[in-house]
Amino acid sequence: MQIIKDHKVVNDQWQYLAEKSDTSMFPDGNIIVTLKTWKTAKERLITRQSKLGIKLNSDELLPEIVDDLDCFELISLDFTPYKDGRHFSTARLLRERYNYKGEIRATGEVLRDQLLYMQRVGFNAFELDSSQDLNAALTAFDEFSTAYQPTANPHSPFYQRK
Amino acid sequence: MMYQYDEQDQQLLNERVAQFREQTSRFLNGTLADDAYRTLRLMNGVYIQKLAPMLRVAVPYGLLSSDQLRKIAELAQRYDKGYVHFTTRQNIQFNWPALENIPDIAEGLATVQMHAIQTSGNCIRNTTSDHYAGIAPDEIEDPRPYCEIIRRWSTLHPEFAYLPRKFKIAVSGATSDRAATQLHDIGLYIKKNEQGDIGFEVLVGGGLGRTPIIGKTIKSFLDQYDLLSYLEAILRVYNQYGRRDNMYKSRIKILVKSMGVEAFSQQVEAEWEHLKNSDLKLDKQQIALAKSHFTPPAYNTKHNAANLAHAMANNSDFANWVKYNTTEHKNEHYQAVTISLKAPNVAPGDITTAQMDFVADLADEFSFGLLRSTHRQNLILGDVSKDQLHALWSKLKEQNLATANIGMLTDTICCPGLEFCSLANASTIPLAEELNERFNDLDYLYDLGSINLNISGCMNACGHQDVGHIGILGVDKKGVEWYQITLGGSSCNEAYLGDRLGRAIAKNQLINSIEQIIQVYVAERTAEENFLETYRRIGITPFKEKVYANN
Numbered sequence A: 001m002q003i004i005k006d007h008k009v010v011n012d013q014w015q016y017l018a019e020k021s022d023t024s025m026f027p028d029g030n031i032i033v034t035l036k037t038w039k040t041a042k043e044r045l046i047t048r049q050s051k052l053g054i055k056l057n058s059d060e061l062l063p064e065i066v067d068d069l070d071c072f073e074l075i076s077l078d079f080t081p082y083k084d085g086r087h088f089s090t091a092r093l094l095r096e097r098y099n100y101k102g103e104i105r106a107t108g109e110v111l112r113d114q115l116l117y118m119q120r121v122g123f124n125a126f127e128l129d130s131s132q133d134l135n136a137a138l139t140a141f142d143e144f145s146t147a148y149q150p151t152a153n154p155h156s157p158f159y160q161r162k
Numbered sequence B: 001m002m003y004q005y006d007e008q009d010q011q012l013l014n015e016r017v018a019q020f021r022e023q024t025s026r027f028l029n030g031t032l033a034d035d036a037y038r039t040l041r042l043m044n045g046v047y048i049q050k051l052a053p054m055l056r057v058a059v060p061y062g063l064l065s066s067d068q069l070r071k072i073a074e075l076a077q078r079y080d081k082g083y084v085h086f087t088t089r090q091n092i093q094f095n096w097p098a099l100e101n102i103p104d105i106a107e108g109l110a111t112v113q114m115h116a117i118q119t120s121g122n123c124i125r126n127t128t129s130d131h132y133a134g135i136a137p138d139e140i141e142d143p144r145p146y147c148e149i150i151r152r153w154s155t156l157h158p159e160f161a162y163l164p165r166k167f168k169i170a171v172s173g174a175t176s177d178r179a180a181t182q183l184h185d186i187g188l189y190i191k192k193n194e195q196g197d198i199g200f201e202v203l204v205g206g207g208l209g210r211t212p213i214i215g216k217t218i219k220s221f222l223d224q225y226d227l228l229s230y231l232e233a234i235l236r237v238y239n240q241y242g243r244r245d246n247m248y249k250s251r252i253k254i255l256v257k258s259m260g261v262e263a264f265s266q267q268v269e270a271e272w273e274h275l276k277n278s279d280l281k282l283d284k285q286q287i288a289l290a291k292s293h294f295t296p297p298a299y300n301t302k303h304n305a306a307n308l309a310h311a312m313a314n315n316s317d318f319a320n321w322v323k324y325n326t327t328e329h330k331n332e333h334y335q336a337v338t339i340s341l342k343a344p345n346v347a348p349g350d351i352t353t354a355q356m357d358f359v360a361d362l363a364d365e366f367s368f369g370l371l372r373s374t375h376r377q378n379l380i381l382g383d384v385s386k387d388q389l390h391a392l393w394s395k396l397k398e399q400n401l402a403t404a405n406i407g408m409l410t411d412t413i414c415c416p417g418l419e420f421c422s423l424a425n426a427s428t429i430p431l432a433e434e435l436n437e438r439f440n441d442l443d444y445l446y447d448l449g450s451i452n453l454n455i456s457g458c459m460n461a462c463g464h465q466d467v468g469h470i471g472i473l474g475v476d477k478k479g480v481e482w483y484q485i486t487l488g489g490s491s492c493n494e495a496y497l498g499d500r501l502g503r504a505i506a507k508n509q510l511i512n513s514i515e516q517i518i519q520v521y522v523a524e525r526t527a528e529e530n531f532l533e534t535y536r537r538i539g540i541t542p543f544k545e546k547v548y549a550n551n
């Protein structure tokens, strides 16, 4: 699968691990687990050799994982439905308050027309559904050259200081 | 005088117009899905109503220049049916634009620093304020510079574009509340503390609609420099914890109610701790810069009081107009003039292209080129020399704009209702017209004194019926139009939600019922009492008995 990452269309290096009852074995390679899997198999997950990511559904908020941020090289935040904007706050908190440096990825019903705001609050990777032309979607990042708010990726200071 | 865009403002607006043009063309060529486009167009002020799309244009905190009004007139002539509608949130609505023309309208608006950004949708809406801001004698501090600071912060805010529900902020800077501040998601009262510092009393969770609630104070004094960081903290708590599973329970008022004011404000404080000293903290220069846009015009330093008294003594129509349609100004040589958009046979809040051009010229001639819109759906010329009142009145009369009924029963707040709105249960505009016919004797209206009658076509309460002294709500009874009456509401400092009179009333009986309510008031009032005071004293029972006596 292809995604947009750091303003480029790239092949995804990660795979999502579906929710399952058996948590005794995990595949090799970079995996993204659900919050539930993380909670039940923390110990085994942190001793794996390859990279670990976690996915939060739209109703799973940051306090759930805030003490474990060091364990994740990727945090995937779900937008289902796309109107559910809770994770716009999650991403900003991750970048601005917790200084999280890993990948923050938007998944679920991600619209091309949301990409710029998502980037501004701290997302750097985006999964769009297969019907969308990823290269065309890249232009969404350039729709605005300025902004009023000081966010994770500011274009300008909030209010010109003279 | 009025905020003027800088380069950044203009650039952002132009880019927004280009973005919306592109989104609309993707929608029209079928590459942008219906549902996604719906959300995007709402954030650009476009509703699809019963008969046509509707475009709601922001009038930031109710301030308009004559050039802006002329542009609105030009666009209404070119792309609409030659009139527009002023809403109860000080905004302007086009009722009949074609969808494919809306990007062109937006482009036209952008040439006069206007737009329709965030006038609908689940985002932070246009901030509203006192229509006498900067000129009211009872003002503590002009709210407009702070509204302007909020405008920037809230415009295209990337974190708060997909909130659980719409979000409205109002700011009042005077001792008397004319902005219905307590009925907003966030209400801000400007205060001066004992040290003489300026700050805000912060209220949250007010609002009308299905569950009307009066806002609760969560901070009694917020320093002015902390305004944005504190707003951001409130919005962040709401964005994360407001309900999203049920649109009727997703306003911040429901969150505040379910958490309790205490717990909610603690959570805001905890969030604010982190934000207080962030880049959002305002400094002296930023506030001074915002204030520099709202300096008073070059006022005359005298007027001839004898001339005015003479003109009033010679013409009772003029005298009544001065009495009811003009208001005291901070500057003793000036008066604020309300232009009534409630003439008989006109839908409340509507204004034609010709009238707009006319009023724009009057603003240039009599009031430094500025206008204000009010939440009671009228227009104001804020700075009229007392020497020119008579000349202004004579001109207003020519265009049917001098109806001297401000604050009277026929100065109704009225939502568009069944004729225009797809959510309506019942019509509203014909009721306002019928009311005007029944109560067409101005002297009788003056005798009745101040009565706010507010009408909404459905529970969404765009016509603020819950805070009308008399409130009328359209309710659906199996496809027939019925109306629920409430009495005793108020949106002023002593905000109050009206009490229900009783079961709903049929359309053909409604104006009779209002007349009966008025009769009870006239019979029961003491010499000095207005309607609301009589109601507070005698309660609902006498009104109920009269209205339901025969049915």
Ligand code: SF4
Binding pocket: B415, B416, B417, B418, B421, B422, B423, B424, B425, B456, B457, B458, B459, B460, B461, B462, B463
């Ligand atoms: S109150 Fe109801 S009928 Fe009136 S404009 Fe609002 S949504 Fe439409």
